[in-house]
Amino acid sequence: MRLDLARRIARTSRNDHRLRRWGRVLAFTMVIVGGLDLVSTNVALAAGQIEGNPLLRSMQLDLGSWWSLPKMAFHLALAYLVLWIPSKRMLATGAVVSVAYVLLVANNLYLAGWSI
Numbered sequence: 001m002r003l004d005l006a007r008r009i010a011r012t013s014r015n016d017h018r019l020r021r022w023g024r025v026l027a028f029t030m031v032i033v034g035g036l037d038l039v040s041t042n043v044a045l046a047a048g049q050i051e052g053n054p055l056l057r058s059m060q061l062d063l064g065s066w067w068s069l070p071k072m073a074f075h076l077a078l079a080y081l082v083l084w085i086p087s088k089r090m091l092a093t094g095a096v097v098s099v100a101y102v103l104l105v106a107n108n109l110y111l112a113g114w115s116i
Contacts, residue, residue, distance in 0.1 A: 006085075013087040023086030026094045027079035033101040034075025038068050040108035047112040 013019050041051070051057040059067040082094045 009087055010085040013085055013090075016086070019086040019088070019091065022091055023082050026091055026098065027082045029098050030079045030082065030094060030101075031075055033098050033105065034072060034078075036105045037075075037101050037108070038071055040105045040112070042068075043114070044108040044112040049108075049111045 013023075041056075045051065045060075051060055056067065056071065059070060063070075078094070078097065082090055
């Protein structure tokens, strides 16, 4: 029953041109902010900081420089989800996530010693 409801919401949302347009804008923003997060994390790590997320820290230790691939895959998956279900709730959640990542990027640069 819940799956049918989710499919109906997704189908209805994809038929709304306004929601699709905002979904594309938000998906693009999420990928760009994800890339900035990746770069700012590397800048902070080069400045001597450590990764605060234990999962990412273990990926950095296990995968070496390849740790960035799963991180960007996560951002791409979120962007795809916003494109697939551009409902008002999904767009609002995606906007909150994007703002949180912008704050995270600013924090990474601050920790690296950059004046913002």
